[in-house]
Amino acid sequence: MSQTETRAEDLLIHRRSGPRIVNAIIAVIAIIVVAVAVQVFIGTGRIRWDIVWTYMWSPALFNGVGTTLMLTGVSLAGSIVLGTILAAMLISNNAVLKLIASSYIWFFRGTPLLVQIVFWFNLGLFLPTIELPWTSINTNLLITPTTAALLGLLLNVSAFMCEVIRGGLISVDKGQTEAALSIGMTPVQALLQIVLPQAVRVILPTAGNLAIDLLKTTSLVYVIGTREIMGSTQSIAAQTFYVIEMLVVASLWYLILVTVATLLQAQLEKRLARSQGAGPVQIGKVI
Amino acid sequence: MHNPSPADRSFPDGIVRIRNLRKSFNEHEVLKGIDLNVRKGEAAFIIGASGSGKSTLLRCVNSLETYQAGELWVEDYLVGAERSGNRWVEARASTTARRRSQIGMVFQRFNLFPNMTALENVISGLVMVQKMPKAQARERGMDLLAKVGLAERAGSYPSQLSGGQQQRVAIARAIAANPAVILFDEPTSALDPELVGEVLSVMRELIKEGMTMLIVTHEISFAEEVGDSVYFIDKGVVAEHGSPQQVIRQPSHPRTIEFLARIR
């Protein structure tokens, strides 16, 4: 509250200096701690920054970044489709579909992603050929480090995406579905054309966080030899023994990608918020 | 679902014919044998205390709820069923959807689509379900908005409209596909008192035009003024029905008398 001229002299509120002094002391201590840490790791540590810089921008790393982005993009897109299907199954009235979807989520959320990735990579061990009615496929030809990585990430993140989408769908008032049905839509049409576009504003922020997590989680697939950012740096480290330098290269690239993704997410959310500003939600213009 | 005998189709001529309708939620029986008949062009009113099953009855008519026993006919079909040879089998989702487009429904809370303008709401069924060409649908949509007095608000989103305006848009949406009957579930109950009149006058217009309507409401004097028939529902059964003159002016059932005294 600011003092006004009408206020009596004895009612002036004086600032206390105590809290400001404490704040300043805390800040100084924090700066000292950070400075010491930086000195230990960068100053006296023996990281070859020239090596870091050289490999940062090497073709091998560019390929790795491309693979990371591809793994993230494809499994994200796939998880949106599979997650929507699973979410629709979960909120349906069909007990069998519900059970299948919830078992899927139970399994893929309940086991470590690393285990799932290694499992898919070794699928050929117990399933040498995949027999389909019209053809049979040699599993070892199908399962490469890249396809196994994609399979593992996509199936796993779908379980989480399903929960995010389901949360969005059930946040939309039931009256919307009833109104959609009453004008003659089928339940599927009502879900896709009326409920889903409205659920997006609830889904988007959480799905964005999931996508950013996924970007970093792709590093796990280096264990099966996929040459994404982590895989590329690890194979360089194995040949050159620049172990720490390569971890720094990987970290810097993840930081760059995550920063860009975070900015994109903020931008997207701002646009969504702006379109809701006047009230109307103008996502997915339908007519 | 049981097979009605051919005699069942000799119901009094009507758009909606309901006989001995029973509906339970789990163990809880909500409709305990409802008889109700709405002729073409009739404005039939349903009154009754909260929780007596009025909404459930309306929702059964356009399959938003299923029923367990009795008969519920709309025009020439048994709701929830379709012909297979000479038997009735459970209706497919597509059949139910097609039938619903021939029944308008107006909800207590409007349920307009918030991401569409007033015009887009009105023509949503025409465009997304009937696949009417957009230009033609827009033309019809503008006519409908003019009819409910909102032509100049065509581009407004629901959040920019008052409750009364939203409900008028919802009515325009409900009549867009020329339904055989319109169901109103307490269309003015969510409105501020000063906005009730504008919605009632739109409904009055529709009644004058000969629209077949089944209306749940607590606006007793409106029912008395424009209704052709009034059904008083009490604890899941029709306790009394007849002309507004009979049911509202000279109620004979003690429950009706008590109810009317309470809400007036």
Ligand SMILES: Nc1ncnc2c1ncn2[C@@H]1O[C@H](COP(=O)(O)OP(=O)(O)O)[C@@H](O)[C@H]1O
């Ligand atoms: N989906 C439902 N599940 C369980 N009970 C319900 C459901 N819908 C309505 N009911 C019950 O059915 C009774 C009648 O409800 P309703 O038809 O909404 O009454 P009204 O519209 O006359 O107020 C109430 O006791 C209500 O609790």
Ligand SMILES: [Mg+2]
């Ligand atoms: Mg009700």
